[in-house]
Amino acid sequence: MRDESRLRALMVSYQAGHFESFDEIYAILAPVLRRYLYRQSRDATRADDLVQETFLQMHRARHTFDPSFPLAPWAVAIARHVWLMDRRTASRRPWATADVTEMELPVRAEASSFADRTEVRHALAQVVSPQRQAVIQHHILGLSFREIASRAGIAETAAKLRSSRGIAKLRSLLSEKTREHGHD
Amino acid sequence: MTEQTAQPPRALRARLLADYVPVKPLAAPMARALWMLPIAVITLLAAQLVFELRVDAPRLGWSGTWGLSTAQVVLGLIVVTAALREAVPGRSWGRAATALWIGVPIAVVVAITWASWEVSPVHLRGGWYFVGGLCIAGSVVSALPAVAMASVLAARAYPLRPAMSGALLGLGAGLMADAGWRLFCHFSEPAHVLSAHLGGVLVAMCLGSVMARRFATNP
Numbered sequence A: 001m002r003d004e005s006r007l008r009a010l011m012v013s014y015q016a017g018h019f020e021s022f023d024e025i026y027a028i029l030a031p032v033l034r035r036y037l038y039r040q041s042r043d044a045t046r047a048d049d050l051v052q053e054t055f056l057q058m059h060r061a062r063h064t065f066d067p068s069f070p071l072a073p074w075a076v077a078i079a080r081h082v083w084l085m086d087r088r089t090a091s092r093r094p095w096a097t098a099d100v101t102e103m104e105l106p107v108r109a110e111a112s113s114f115a116d117r118t119e120v121r122h123a124l125a126q127v128v129s130p131q132r133q134a135v136i137q138h139h140i141l142g143l144s145f146r147e148i149a150s151r152a153g154i155a156e157t158a159a160k161l162r163s164s165r166g167i168a169k170l171r172s173l174l175s176e177k178t179r180e181h182g183h184d
Numbered sequence B: 001m002t003e004q005t006a007q008p009p010r011a012l013r014a015r016l017l018a019d020y021v022p023v024k025p026l027a028a029p030m031a032r033a034l035w036m037l038p039i040a041v042i043t044l045l046a047a048q049l050v051f052e053l054r055v056d057a058p059r060l061g062w063s064g065t066w067g068l069s070t071a072q073v074v075l076g077l078i079v080v081t082a083a084l085r086e087a088v089p090g091r092s093w094g095r096a097a098t099a100l101w102i103g104v105p106i107a108v109v110v111a112i113t114w115a116s117w118e119v120s121p122v123h124l125r126g127g128w129y130f131v132g133g134l135c136i137a138g139s140v141v142s143a144l145p146a147v148a149m150a151s152v153l154a155a156r157a158y159p160l161r162p163a164m165s166g167a168l169l170g171l172g173a174g175l176m177a178d179a180g181w182r183l184f185c186h187f188s189e190p191a192h193v194l195s196a197h198l199g200g201v202l203v204a205m206c207l208g209s210v211m212a213r214r215f216a217t218n219p
Helices: A002-016 A021-041 A044-060 A071-092 A109-113 A117-126 A129-140 A145-152 A156-183 B010-018 B029-050 B057-086 B095-119 B128-156 B162-184 B190-215
Strands: none
Touching (some): A002 A021, A002 A071, A021 A044, A021 B010, A044 A156, A044 B010, A129 A145, A156 B010, B029 B128, B057 B095, B057 B128, B057 B162, B095 B162
């Protein structure tokens, strides 16, 4: 209850132009949304991505928040929509979730310095599906983030986030592999 | 889960900050629906100003003509209000409420049709398809400005189910248009009114659904 009235006040302040309020809104609301989205998706990384997307959508829809109503149902309604859109996109594009270990992928020159193609493919297979799709579509197939966003039905920023997170995960997986080779 | 920190990720924060401007909160749905009032009044008056008042108007009396049509316009505005509320995240209608929002106005149109028929039965004897087509087209065309305006109002919110809010606003706009059109149409025969006039309302409802989906800005 105390959180709810605090949230309403913070959201009103965020609407009015105090960007600092966002940090506190995030701190209170992100765990709630993460729990909700995790319950829906049963995938922790996907839930994290969807939380980011939900906050993006909340930012776009911030003018629709009415302070005479609680913030949580408003935010959860947006989160639910984000989850449904994500699920719809995934069901419409089964090709994007094909087994990447079987794909013939061109790999950029710098990759050969720390791993061979097989290792890149195996590492890529360990990256969660939405991030993997973004990495493949941008870094391998050469699609722009705008194109990726429009194909997946998400915001351009969300596509960038997915790609950069995928690359970070890939990098960490390949670095681990390189370290293991070093120890061998 | 990978991120349990209370701080928002830097990339997300930067993205939000990039297009951050203060915003004015959206007015209540009823206040926004009042923007439709001028169009509603014009729609109510247009058909009988351009053409003429129905021939059986003296038999129906003021309440049977202007009274019922005004009530139908008010009902249309209330349905548009429901549509604008539906367009706000977290304030969507449940299945039962949605069914009532669609079913009750249709039942009201049917009741008005029967009431007019009881008081003043005017048969449509010839040119059934021509008159029917004219009434459907007239209802739909006169509903178009209201559908467009309501679609813009709904899109300014953030409809998470644009097809649903569009259907409701199309229904509301259709009711307003038909309220004006029934003042001009000389025939009270239920078969004509329920197919052509109510048909026009349902076409407006479908148009509203299509337009709202096109105008919706959220993914």
